[in-house]
Amino acid sequence: MAIQWFPGHMHKARKEMAMVLPDTDVIVEVLDARIPFSSENPMLEQLRGHKPCLKVLTKSDLADDELTQVWLNNYESDTTKSIQISSHDPLSIKAMQPLLKTMVTPSQSRVNPFVVMVVGIPNVGKSTLINLLAGRTVAKTGNEPAITKRQQHISLSDHWVLRDTPGVLWPNVDNPKSGYRLAATGAIRDTAMDSADVAAHLLDYVCVNYPEQLQQRYNVDLPLDDSVGTLEAIGRSRGCIGGGGMVDFDRAARLLLTEFRAGQIGKMTLENPDMQRKELKEVELSRIEKAQKKEEKKAARKAARNKRNSRG
Ligand SMILES: Nc1nc2c(ncn2[C@@H]2O[C@H](COP(=O)(O)OP(=O)(O)OP(=O)(O)O)[C@@H](O)[C@H]2O)c(=O)[nH]1
Numbered sequence: 233m234a235i236q237w238f239p240g241h242m243h244k245a246r247k248e249m250a251m252v253l254p255d256t257d258v259i260v261e262v263l264d265a266r267i268p269f270s271s272e273n274p275m276l277e278q279l280r281g282h283k284p285c286l287k288v289l290t291k292s293d294l295a296d297d298e299l300t301q302v303w304l305n306n307y308e309s310d311t312t313k314s315i316q317i318s319s320h321d322p323l324s325i326k327a328m329q330p331l332l333k334t335m336v337t338p339s340q341s342r343v344n345p346f347v348v349m350v351v352g353i354p355n356v357g358k359s360t361l362i363n364l365l366a367g368r369t370v371a372k373t374g375n376e377p378a379i380t381k382r383q384q385h386i387s388l389s390d391h392w393v394l395r396d397t398p399g400v401l402w403p404n405v406d407n408p409k410s411g412y413r414l415a416a417t418g419a420i421r422d423t424a425m426d427s428a429d430v431a432a433h434l435l436d437y438v439c440v441n442y443p444e445q446l447q448q449r450y451n452v453d454l455p456l457d458d459s460v461g462t463l464e465a466i467g468r469s470r471g472c473i474g475g476g477g478m479v480d481f482d483r484a485a486r487l488l489l490t491e492f493r494a495g496q497i498g499k500m501t502l503e504n505p506d507m508q509r510k511e512l513k514e515v516e517l518s519r520i521e522k523a524q525k526k527e528e529k530k531a532a533r534k535a536a537r538n539k540r541n542s543r544g
Pocket residue numbers: 290291292293294317318319320352353354355356357358359360361372373374375376377378379380381397398399400
């Protein structure tokens with residue numbers, strides 16, 4: 233299922249980001265440590281060009297530590313550095329500033345402060361990070377996407393300025409698997425997708441990769457080879473019962489998603505770099521197929537038109 237959730241303010245935000253980019257010294261791209269691939273916005277990648285970029289894997293308190301390390305190793309390059317943080321770990325936030333300093337070139341003649349633009353998909357924790365760096369509440373935060381609606385400048389000191397930006401998704405999330413993961417972690421409004429569908433996709437992965445945590449949390453015998461059956465068993469064990477004594481799948485799904493997002497099932501990461509490579513190939517193949525079909529349709533229409541004209 234392709235997701236199309238691109239509210240007007242995101243379109244405006246994208247344009248504003250492009251406008252202020254020339255005056256930006258470093259881009260801080262906030263990624264969700266549970267879905268580093270799916271939370272990386274390809275639109276931002278194009279926008280930033282060769283600007284130095286610090287990839288910040290946030291919510292690491294909710295992610296699988298081993299996989300967070302794998303992802304961090306995956307990013308290092310000349311213009312890109314990476315770090316993991318958690319809003320619950322002040323030391324991880326403190327470690328960011330020295331790293332940012334290594335990414336700018338100080339010049340004695342410089343009078344303007346360095347500008348750091350904080351970007352990322354909705355609900356990933358950009359404003360929370362800014363508040364923690366500033367040491368006070370300067371930006372509005374909230375546990376739902378699209379809280380920040382416009383850019384905001386925050387002076388950290390005479391030498392540093394932070395720019396908070398609204399979360400931006402790309403107009404058409406063309407990898408359906410990424411769409412489900414974005415929905416599972418709360419980057420997409422819950423109303424944009426069917427909760428039971430999102431929960432079943434989450435369980436497809438969790439049942440295989442984190443079966444013990446799931447079993448422990450729900451404390452019932454789960455049929456782990458069947459995600460719909462697992463969701464049904466979770467719903468029954470938690471009293472999500474609707475008419476006729478049947479499990480209310482929507483309620484069970486919402487319960488599972490809430491507990492997953494709060495880290496109550498355990499620390500989990502939903503993707504690794506191998507999955508990223510495989511899925512990017514699939515997306516490319518499907519793009520080529522779609523383009524071919526479009527061309528074939530166009531050719532068929534043209535042939536039909538020519539036939540009609542030659543008859544007439
Ligand atoms: N567990 C955990 N929660 C976090 C962390 N960072 C942020 N959050 C929570 O994530 C939610 C979203 O945080 P925000 O800072 O508003 O996210 P944002 O990226 O600014 O969102 P938009 O402005 O909507 O794009 C809030 O409920 C935060 O408390 C973290 O490191 N760990």
